[in-house]
Amino acid sequence: MYKSLTKTLGFLLIWFGAGWLALPFIAESMLKYVPEEGSVNYTASFALAGVSFLLSLLCFIHCITAKPVKIYYKQVYRCPKCDSEIFPGTEYCPYCGSFIKSS
Amino acid sequence: MEKLKKSWLLISLGLGGLIGFLCAWVNTFYMIFTLPLFFVTGNFNIIMLVTACIIAPFVEELSKPIGVYLIKMEEKTLLSVKNWMILGTFAGLGFGLMENMMYAFNATAVAGGEAGLLLLLLRMLLCLPLHMIATTISCFGFGLWANTGKIKYFVFSMLTAMLIHGSYNFIAYII
Secondary structure (H helix, E strand, O other): OHHHHHHHHHHHHHHHHHHHHHHHHHHHHHHHHOOOOOOOOHHHHHHHHHHHHHHHHHHHHHHHHOOOOOOOOOOOEEOOOOOOEEOOOOOEOOOOOOEOOOO | OOOOOHHHHHHHHHHHHHHHHHHHHHHHHHHHHHHHHHHHHOOHHHHHHHHHHHHHHHHHHHHOOHHHHHHHHHOOOOOOHHHHHHHHHHHHHHHHHHHHHHHHHHHHHHHOHHHHHHHHHHHHHHHHHHHHHHHHHHHHHHHHHHHHOOHHHHHHHHHHHHHHHHHHHHHHHHO
């Protein structure tokens, strides 16, 4: 279950890291359109790209090595008439008012 | 568990986009809530900082998965945690694409087409995956909540998503 999350985050973090790598180069091109004086911080961008790639790697390692986590699903009861979620043992559906036979 | 329908992906993407469109316009109005800070400190930068790092992540992260909430409430569907998470990724994608387009249009109007395209490229590489990461995490928690009935999962994942979004905005502000 958590593997699906870390797998997705792993790919997204690679994309994000690529963005940090590209930031100073794109920002340098954009500076000519900005009236104020500005500077590009290469070190911070590359450091953040490194952090993103590292996190991505950790996500993939987790995805490969982690054992599946068991979650305890709640028991779902539904009204046979309107299909709304109801509490177990309810005699009348709070949504449509129909009588529910106890089984 | 039900299978993921393409229409649900479209609902998540489309409503995420609608929220992205609205947020691109109304972000400025969030500043109203921070005006007292300006009167106390006399510093306009503090307003920008609080709006970007606290108010915007709070509002955007809660509103991005609106399509996911709708599917849960209206379709009364039972999906796996993974599928709720995929819906969240699509909601973030829709939000990010629309927000990027709006910012690029504004930049084009102010500084010309090349500046607009550069901004679009930059936001596609940085802001789009950020929105997708944040909404993936919050909807993963939403899926856990939907399947276990324990709201703590959703609250925790939503706070994590807000923290990630706020931290990113803070770094982008100071860098």
